[in-house]
Amino acid sequence: YMDDSFSYELASQKLYYPPCQCSFPEKQTCLLQLWDEIGLLHEKPKQLSGSRLTVIGFDVDPNAMSATLPDHKKTELVAHLRNFAGKGYRWSLQEFQQLAGWCEWSFNMFPLLKPGLSAVYEKIRGKTQPSARLHVNNTVIHELRWMADHVDRSPGLLFYKSL
Template identity: 70%
Template sequence: YYAPYQCFFPAKQTQLLQMWDKIGLPHERPKQLFGSPLTIIGFNIDPNAMSATLPEEKKAALVSQLRLFAGKGYCWSLREYQQLAGWCEWSFNVFPRLKPGLSAVYAKIWGKTEAFGHLHVNTSIIRELLWMADHMHSSQGLLFYKSL
């Protein structure tokens, strides 16, 4: 039990907090997480399974957006391309092997500056985004292995 937060923590975490108090190191209650899984910057981190995954609802939303974006005959603004690329880049923290799936998107938007100018989706983009969506849908995320 850690009295300043009026909360139970694992024994070693409580000892760490008490040590921080003794040396005057500031800490905040909302940052004192424990358990399994932990949600950190939107990812589910399971220290017991040594894995990092996207929550199912976030993964489903991204897969859905990738498939929508890859529709034939669609055109999207430069800003929408950039938003999709940013969302995918964030997901690469747990799906690092899917990074090549944005190469056609980056080739398409390279050198463009008009945020609301519309760009058509070409076959390379369709192929790569659908590849990413399919692999992301079936992937369990990132597994960490304990080093010896």
């Protein structure tokens, strides 16, 4: 099931919602009142609104029509990519898989960087022992550094570049 709902509202269009003792955008308040009427439970901490929101770990700015990783997550990802790409390093298959999963999540914001994992997937293909140590070869090093450089410089997704 889906329990997320997104909409827009002018900042001036707010209604007071007594159960939470605060005001929300008008459409959100109406939705909460409907849920109250039909007995659908909802919690105050999940009722987000504002000019910038964090959605599944991404910073979404509807006014700028953009989305990106929070700065600390972006810095952490870039540092991890660069560390992983160290010459002569050996990482476990599980660590390779964790890196790939983290990068796949980041591709929601950086979809054009997907080719940067091709050498990682080639390296782990057919491997089944989670603790097996794998060398980081030159191709993996090159691709991970390429990804790190691009993530570091990327502003994230700009939904409409003409704005």
